[in-house]
Amino acid sequence: MLELRNIGFEVEDETTGKKKEILKNINLKIEPEQFVVITGPNGSGKSTLAKIVMGTEQPTSGQILFEGKDITNLDITERAKAGIGFAFQQPVRFKGLLVRDLLRFAAGKNLSTEESCSYLSQVGLCAIDYVNRELNDSLSGGEMKRIEIAMLLARNTKLSIFDEPEAGIDLWSFQNLIKIFDQLRKETKGSVLIISHQERILEIADKIIIITDGEITDEGSKEEMFPKLLGTVDACEYLRMEA
Numbered sequence: 223m224l225e226l227r228n229i230g231f232e233v234e235d236e237t238t239g240k241k242k243e244i245l246k247n248i249n250l251k252i253e254p255e256q257f258v259v260i261t262g263p264n265g266s267g268k269s270t271l272a273k274i275v276m277g278t279e280q281p282t283s284g285q286i287l288f289e290g291k292d293i294t295n296l297d298i299t300e301r302a303k304a305g306i307g308f309a310f311q312q313p314v315r316f317k318g319l320l321v322r323d324l325l326r327f328a329a330g331k332n333l334s335t336e337e338s339c340s341y342l343s344q345v346g347l348c349a350i351d352y353v354n355r356e357l358n359d360s361l362s363g364g365e366m367k368r369i370e371i372a373m374l375l376a377r378n379t380k381l382s383i384f385d386e387p388e389a390g391i392d393l394w395s396f397q398n399l400i401k402i403f404d405q406l407r408k409e410t411k412g413s414v415l416i417i418s419h420q421e422r423i424l425e426i427a428d429k430i431i432i433i434t435d436g437e438i439t440d441e442g443s444k445e446e447m448f449p450k451l452l453g454t455v456d457a458c459e460y461l462r463m464e465a
């Protein structure tokens with residue numbers, strides 16, 4: 223459903239003025255309903271790759287195909303219309319905007335209270351307590367993350383992208399987040415692409431892709447990848463550090 227062909231991303235290094243390759247010849251495929259996790263060391267190019275799929279960055283070379291169509295030159299809005307959605311890194315918090323309004327915007331139609339509540343229940347929120355809450359600082363980081371996931375459910379995206387969903391939430395909320403992702407993987411029809419360092423998220427992946435220094439250095443099922451990740455000194459330290 224999503225295919226990246228020979229994607230490259232180059233920028234000019236501000237100090238040296240020389241070209242710097244952030245991503246090199248990335249080829250990857252995400253199949254319908256596949257739950258793919260991209261991992262790798264800090265600064266290896268994972269977020270840049272996510273941005274290229276969302277459409278907030280343009281690759282300097284290569285092609286992006288979504289459901290067989292070339293979307294390389296489509297902007298973020300056109301890609302959203304085609305069915306690519308992502309959770310905001312900085313959650314939207316607008317004074318006066320209610321959770322139910324956000325879900326309604328996401329769905330692109332009027333939703334009954336029952337429908338809005340069903341999206342919130344799916345992400346483990348006691349729906350009736352949240353549907354009329356204002357999207358402001360009174361919501362915790364973990365609650366906002368779940369509301370964003372509910373928003374993606376309401377949008378019925380074909381491909382949902384999450385860049386480090388674990389960032390900024392406490393251990394308790396993280397445990398719930400894992401349950402929600404696991405449930406998403408089992409119950410929803412769309413594909414999911416997650417950038418994560420967390421072993422617990424890697425554990426629920428259908429496919430794990432490792433990016434090192436701008437290149438895909440390995441990929442496979444979790445059964446194939448876990449022994450490899452744990453078998454190298456770097457990865458071992460890396461996973462331990464993240465635990």
Ligand SMILES: Nc1ncnc2c1ncn2[C@@H]1O[C@H](COP(=O)(O)OP(=O)(O)OP(=O)(O)O)[C@@H](O)[C@H]1O
Pocket residue numbers: 233234244262263264265266267268269270271
């Ligand atoms: N527009 C840009 N101009 C210059 N450098 C950039 C640009 N975009 C990304 N980079 C650099 O590219 C490298 C990869 O960044 P990216 O954020 O994709 O890494 P990452 O793997 O997501 O890292 P992390 O795990 O720390 O989030 C970094 O060194 C970053 O500073």
